[in-house]
Amino acid sequence: MTGRPFPTQRRHTLFFLDQIRDFAPVHLDTEVDATALVAARHRAREAGPRRSVVSYVVHAAAGVLAKHPQANAAIHGRLDPRVATFDTVSAKVTLDRVLDGQRVVLATVIPGLEHAGLAEIQEHLDRVAAQDPDTAEEFAAIRQLRRLPFQEALDRFRTAAGLLERRPGTTGTFSVTSLGHRAVDGFHSVGGTTVTLGVGRITDRPVVRDGAVAVAPVLRLSLTFDHRVIDGAEAADVLTEIKDALEAVPA
Incomplete structure (x- = not known):
């Protein structure tokens, strides 16, 4: 056996997992008929601009959450909890990157989604994907956590996470994470x-259309919600409406 200190590059992940211990997660999932989504991505590719599956999911979810303010919310505190609902919609999107030689999960927050179009969302994701985590301003706070003594870094992380008014800019009002680039269904x-x-891969599966079995591209989509903030019926409405929006992606 070989032991080693915990990598400082992943310190933010350790602190994040400490923060979410208060969560009361409940998991839902659905299947999206991705025929329209695949066709829209193909047409976009022929026209020039690339469109990722994540950008479509972010765009669809933002439109739905703008109509569900109780789900576009956050909670903080145990003995005297406070719930904040937000008048803006922003998405935290996770990124698989390398920081100082260590593979890590990072994140970017896309703000103002109640006014953003698909092209703006994709531009944000492309811009961040092109940045170097070792030097980009986008990830300066993560790098700072590495330089601080452990307890001071943890205290700063906890303090920032507890500020409800800053959540739209620091953690987003909802999150999107994808493993669909590999053989992960859901x-x-x-x-x-x-x-x-949670966004899985798109792969051909049997579906029923007009009473007959056909083969179509299917996207597995999950929704995890914090039961302290909303109940299952609200979460089911949100997931269903996102599914409907993705299945009706315009040409």
Whole structure:
């Protein structure tokens, strides 16, 4: 056996997992007929601009959550909890990156989604994907956590996480995480927000249309919600409406 200190590059993940211990997660999942989504991505690719599956999911979810303010919310505190509902919609999207030689999960927050179009969402994701985590301003706070003494870094993380008014900019009002680039059909994750969407791969599956079995591209989509903030009926409405929006992606 070989022991080693915990890598400082992953310190933010350790602190995040400490923060979400208060969560009361419940997991839902559905299947999305991705025929329209695949066709829209193909048409976009022929026209020039790339469109990722995640950008479509973020766009669809933002439109739904703008109509569900109770789900576009956050909670903080145990003995005297406070719940904040937000008048803006922002998404935290996870990223698989390398920080100082260590593979880590990072995140970016896309703000103002109640006014953002698909192209703006994709531009944000492409811009962040092109940045170097070792130098980009986007990840300066993560790098700072590495330089501080452990307890001071943890205290700062906890303090920042407890400020409800800052949540839209620091953690987003909902989260999207994807493992669809690999052979992962579906998964559930707690993203630190009341609603977290897990995006699996799109693959051909049998579906029933007009009473007959056909083969179509299917996306497995999960929703994890914090039961302290909303109940299952609200979460089911949100997931169903996101599914409906993705199945009706316009040309």
